Amino acid sequence: MLGRRALASLVLGLAALPAPREVLAAVTGATLQGVGPGARLTITLPAGASWRLIAARRPNRLLLEVPGQAWRAATSLRGAGPVRGARVERGRLRLDLSAPVALQRAEASGTRLVIELVPGSAAAFARLAGGSGTMAQGGAQAAGRTARAESLPLVVLDPGHGGRDPGAIGRAGTQEKRIVLAAALQLKRVLEAGGRCRVAMTRGNDRFVPLGDRVEFARRRQAALFVSIHADSAPGARGASVYTLGESSDSLAGALARRENLADRAGGLRLPAVPPEVQAILMSLVRAETRTGSALMARHVVSELGEDVPMLNNAHRQAGFMVLKAPDVPSVLVEMGFLSDPQDEAALRRADHRAKLARAMGRAIHAWLAQGRATAAVFG
Numbered sequence: 001m002l003g004r005r006a007l008a009s010l011v012l013g014l015a016a017l018p019a020p021r022e023v024l025a026a027v028t029g030a031t032l033q034g035v036g037p038g039a040r041l042t043i044t045l046p047a048g049a050s051w052r053l054i055a056a057r058r059p060n061r062l063l064l065e066v067p068g069q070a071w072r073a074a075t076s077l078r079g080a081g082p083v084r085g086a087r088v089e090r091g092r093l094r095l096d097l098s099a100p101v102a103l104q105r106a107e108a109s110g111t112r113l114v115i116e117l118v119p120g121s122a123a124a125f126a127r128l129a130g131g132s133g134t135m136a137q138g139g140a141q142a143a144g145r146t147a148r149a150e151s152l153p154l155v156v157l158d159p160g161h162g163g164r165d166p167g168a169i170g171r172a173g174t175q176e177k178r179i180v181l182a183a184a185l186q187l188k189r190v191l192e193a194g195g196r197c198r199v200a201m202t203r204g205n206d207r208f209v210p211l212g213d214r215v216e217f218a219r220r221r222q223a224a225l226f227v228s229i230h231a232d233s234a235p236g237a238r239g240a241s242v243y244t245l246g247e248s249s250d251s252l253a254g255a256l257a258r259r260e261n262l263a264d265r266a267g268g269l270r271l272p273a274v275p276p277e278v279q280a281i282l283m284s285l286v287r288a289e290t291r292t293g294s295a296l297m298a299r300h301v302v303s304e305l306g307e308d309v310p311m312l313n314n315a316h317r318q319a320g321f322m323v324l325k326a327p328d329v330p331s332v333l334v335e336m337g338f339l340s341d342p343q344d345e346a347a348l349r350r351a352d353h354r355a356k357l358a359r360a361m362g363r364a365i366h367a368w369l370a371q372g373r374a375t376a377a378v379f380g
C-alpha cells in the first residue's frame, strides 16, 4: 500500500506530464551538427507525421514544414557546414544556407527524422528551387511513399587509393591517387549538374580508405550504383577499360585485381552472415540481379568512353576485385587508362582529357539510370 506522501508525489508527477494529445502533436527536438563538409539535421516528431523539405532561392534556403505540429523544440539553431543557421519562422524551420546544397539522406524512422545535406552544385539547386522546390518529403500524407522513394537514386563514386597508398606511379611521376580523385570530382560535378541522381564519394580528399569500407559505404547507403575509378599500371597495355566482378577473364585483368586487392590486406570484406538455405537462395537471386546490372553498366561505359578516348582491346573484362564484391550494389571499376603507358600518362595529366572522360562516364551513368528505371517500372 502506498503512503500518503508517495501517493501525493505520484499524483503531482502525473499532473506535471503534458496531456497525451499535446505530446503527439509537436516537434519536440531539433539539432544541427556538422558532418564532414556537410550538416545533419535531426528532428524529433510524432511517428508518421508528415513533413516536407523545400528548397528556395534569393537567398538560398531550405524550409522544413511539419504540418499540424506545434514547434516545441529549440526555435533557433547554430549553423553547421553549409547551413548558416536555422530558426522557426511562421511555423516552419528555416535553414539559411551559405552555399547551395544537395540532399544526401532524408530518413524518418519512428520519431526521428534525419536530414543530411552536403555542398551541392549551384545549377542543380537553382533548378530544384525554381521547379517544385520539394527536396524530400515523408509521413502519412505522402501516401505511403517513403522519403527514400522521393529522393533520386544514389551513385557512389570511388576514387581508388589515397593517403599512404599512391596507387600506380607513371614515368613522369604522376600518382594514380591524384588523377583518379580529380576525375571523380569532375564526374561528380557532371552528375550533379544533370540532376538525375545523388552522388556520394568514398573519399573526397587524399586519404586512405580500406577496400572493405568502400564497399560498405555504398551498401550502407543502399546505393543504386558503385563506380570505382582507377588508372593503374599494366605493362604493354594502353587505353581505357572497365571491369566487373567474375573469374579473371585474362591474365591482365587477374594481375590488376591481385595488385589492387593488396592495397588492403587487413580490411577484409564484411558480408552479412548467411546461415540458412533460404537466405542463400535469396542472396543468389540478389547477386544475379546485381551481376546483370553491373554488366549493363560496363556496356554503357565501353560504348560511351569508346566515343571519345582510345580503348584497350576487349575493353570489358572480369576479375575478382575486392571493391566490386557488394552482393547487392551493381559495381564497375573503370581504368581510365594506364599510367604505365607514357601516352596514357600524358593524357591523364591533362584536365581537358579528364573532363572528356568524366563527361563520357556521366553519359554512361545517365544511360544506365534511365534503363534501370525502365526495368524497375516493368517489374514494380
Ligand SMILES: [Zn+2]
Residues within 6 Å of the ligand: 160, 161, 167, 168, 176, 230, 231, 232, 260
Ligand atoms: Zn588503382
